[in-house]
Amino acid sequence: MNFDLNDEHLLIEQTAREWAAREVAPRIQQLDRTHTFDRALLPKMAALGLLGVCVPAKYGGAGMDYISLGLACEELEYVDTSLRVILSVHVGLNSLTLLSWGTDAQKQKYLVPQAQGSLIGSYGLTEPAAGSDARGIQTTAEKRGDRYVLNGEKMWISLADVADTFLVIGWTDHAKKKLKDPSGLSAFIVERAFKGFSSGTLTQKWGILAGNTGFFKMDNVEVPEENLVGRQGEGFKIAMFALDQGRLTVAAGATGLLRACRDASVRYANDRKAFGVEIGQHQLVKEMIAQMESDYQASRLLWFRSAWLKNEGRRNTRETGLAKWFATVASERAASDAVQIHGANGYSDEYPVGRFYRNAKGAVIYEGTREIHKLMQADYVLGYRSDKPLRCELPAYGK
Numbered sequence: 001m002n003f004d005l006n007d008e009h010l011l012i013e014q015t016a017r018e019w020a021a022r023e024v025a026p027r028i029q030q031l032d033r034t035h036t037f038d039r040a041l042l043p044k045m046a047a048l049g050l051l052g053v054c055v056p057a058k059y060g061g062a063g064m065d066y067i068s069l070g071l072a073c074e075e076l077e078y079v080d081t082s083l084r085v086i087l088s089v090h091v092g093l094n095s096l097t098l099l100s101w102g103t104d105a106q107k108q109k110y111l112v113p114q115a116q117g118s119l120i121g122s123y124g125l126t127e128p129a130a131g132s133d134a135r136g137i138q139t140t141a142e143k144r145g146d147r148y149v150l151n152g153e154k155m156w157i158s159l160a161d162v163a164d165t166f167l168v169i170g171w172t173d174h175a176k177k178k179l180k181d182p183s184g185l186s187a188f189i190v191e192r193a194f195k196g197f198s199s200g201t202l203t204q205k206w207g208i209l210a211g212n213t214g215f216f217k218m219d220n221v222e223v224p225e226e227n228l229v230g231r232q233g234e235g236f237k238i239a240m241f242a243l244d245q246g247r248l249t250v251a252a253g254a255t256g257l258l259r260a261c262r263d264a265s266v267r268y269a270n271d272r273k274a275f276g277v278e279i280g281q282h283q284l285v286k287e288m289i290a291q292m293e294s295d296y297q298a299s300r301l302l303w304f305r306s307a308w309l310k311n312e313g314r315r316n317t318r319e320t321g322l323a324k325w326f327a328t329v330a331s332e333r334a335a336s337d338a339v340q341i342h343g344a345n346g347y348s349d350e351y352p353v354g355r356f357y358r359n360a361k362g363a364v365i366y367e368g369t370r371e372i373h374k375l376m377q378a379d380y381v382l383g384y385r386s387d388k389p390l391r392c393e394l395p396a397y398g399k
């Protein structure tokens with residue numbers, strides 16, 4: 001077993017770290033304070049290959065492996081969650097799903113420009129009345145001749161007002177919709193440019209404020225049948241497959257956030273004095289920092305394993321879910337403790353830890369809530385759940 005990063009890993013880690021530190025870190029508190037998503041970051045991320053980091057070179061990507069994707073996510077979230085979310089949605093949920101389930105024509109038309117950053121992709125599963133219970137969505141896709149007509153509303157969608165293309169899940173079978181039978185769901189590529197599509201930004205959100213989160217509506221949107229992803233009826237599998245890829249990025253990103261909490265806490269604990277000594281010398285402060293360190297190291301190993309399984313082309317739903325659950329819960333705890341260590345200063349946005357806390361909470365909700373992941377892991381252990389082979393898997397690295 002080898003835990004060393006290779007030269008390619010070290011390069012992407014350093015590239016993402018230096019770029020985020022130089023281009024974003026000095027401005028992030030202001031972007032967050034003013035709820036500003038800086039679109040100008042996208043072409044810069046594309047130029048560095050970040051928007052196609054583990055998409056094979058034959059589809060316009062940087063051709064790196066899934067460890068590289070995770071490292072990029074760690075480094076971006078070290079500076080701000082909003083940067084990592086771009087990779088989660090554009091690469092994890094959308095592009096990697098097209099890589100596995102898309103037709104050759106779909107890959108040429110959408111995946112190639114997405115990997116190069118000239119199109120931005122997003123993912124629309126959640127609706128106003130259904131999140132965890134994905135079978136409760138209401139969006140319909142009715143087949144009419146050589147097209148599908150989509151109607152419905154998607155809510156809490158990352159990059160809703162930014163993306164050009166959306167991987168959308170909806171019902172193609174009305175009878176199965178009534179029964180909530182997931183084999184009645186299908187997946188589609190929907191373009192913002194399609195007639196009847198409209199979107200908006202959620203302005204009441206209190207975290208990931210430098211990111212864009214919103215909704216989109218489809219009012220008789222005509223989607224050509226060649227934009228059906230996979231076969232009709234495979235939409236639920238495709239939606240869950242997409243989450244397998246997104247969850248690696250969330251796990252790795254939360255690991256970066258854990259490190260950011262630890263580093264900010266160490267800086268403050270070495271500087272702030274109480275009762276005549278640096279607060280880092282008080283055992284209860286040490287305990288919080290020790291917890292951050294062990295959570296950081298454990299989270300890293302868990303997402304490494306998930307990425308390694310992906311590199312090997314093996315099923316990883318269980319391992320990736322565990323990595324996501326553990327790292328996000330740990331990062332929420334670390335961010336809360338980082339605020340605590342900063343005392344009243346932590347309660348002000350003069351320091352970054354309040355932003356870390358608000359951002360950390362989101363990841364305990366999206367891509368499977370803490371509770372859903374608990375249930376999944378318990379079901380694996382109890383033997384109620386097992387991972388069966390899918391018709392389409394993520395291609396092993398280099399394949």
Ligand SMILES: Cc1cc2nc3c(=O)[nH]c(=O)nc-3n(C[C@H](O)[C@H](O)[C@H](O)COP(=O)(O)OP(=O)(O)OC[C@H]3O[C@@H](n4cnc5c(N)ncnc54)[C@H](O)[C@@H]3O)c2cc1C
Nearest residue numbers: 123124125126130131132156157158362365366367369371
């Ligand atoms: C910042 C942000 C970005 C997001 N981006 C996207 C995106 O890009 N695309 C997308 O499709 N969605 C996105 N989402 C939506 C996200 O995936 C959902 O919010 C999530 O799946 C939870 O659904 P919900 O909010 O409807 O909560 P609900 O499903 O209504 O759950 C509410 C509470 O009930 C609990 N609960 C539900 N069912 C059970 C159960 N069986 N057992 C125990 N507890 C249960 C939940 O754990 C939770 O605590 C985003 C959300 C956020 C906050």
